[in-house]
Amino acid sequence: MFKKKSILTFLQAQVAAFVGGITDYGLMILLTEVVELHFSFSILISGTVGAIINFSINRFWVFKNQSGYSSHINSQLFKFALVVLGSISLKSFGTLIFQKLFQIDYRIGRLITDLFVSYGFNYPLIKYWVFRVKKNPNVIESN
Template sequence: MFRKKAIYTFLQAQIAAFLGGITDYGLMIVFTEVLKLHFTFSILISGTVGAIINFSINRFWVFKNQSGYSSPINNQLFKFTLVVLGSITLKSVGTLIFQKVFQVDYRIGRLITDLFVSYGFNYPLIKNWVFKVNEKHNIIESN
């Protein structure tokens, strides 16, 4: 039962990440190609919009059953903001490295970087820190 729930939560989180990510990536292209911003600035702006979408879906759909609303939104939002700042920094630097060092187009470098950042940084921190299960809350509810 626990494993099935963990897989379901992971899949839900991937949907949230996909929706936030597709918004983020699409806006990055628009800001870079249409508005002619440098892609590192585009990532900053688009990442912020994608993060708002991701946070909302995670809080109200993915992790609501695990953490309930016992954890104040301000605490979750603060932690999420720190994760997003780290994520945007890693994505910007990673994309820049792919572009400058390996001569990879920024759009491809961004996709490669996103894979590593999403699974190795974002998901573990969002699940285990931002929306961490409140064990005391779950025990009380299950009785």
């Protein structure tokens, strides 16, 4: 059974992903259609911008895992950067596969790929690795 806090955290994370994702997707279209970059390069640039927005929202609103210690945020940034590198790689490769093998427009292929990457890769790693809160062993939880 899900706890209310878990559901709320999941929904907040989806809002963060949506805001970062809309920025990412819109910038990808702009860079590909207007600037005429290949979509793989557009995904790299737009994914980075979307990731910065996503990280900020996750850190300060969703997981509220703020710390006065710079090493703590540095650790989170490093882990998040690794997730983003994996995410961008999966999105670029998935979009390319849909476009080359299945002749699906890159914009549609990207949306399909994003669904799998967001829920199967990004969310679990961000929640359970990047912003994981270590429980205090001295605190006894009650149900």
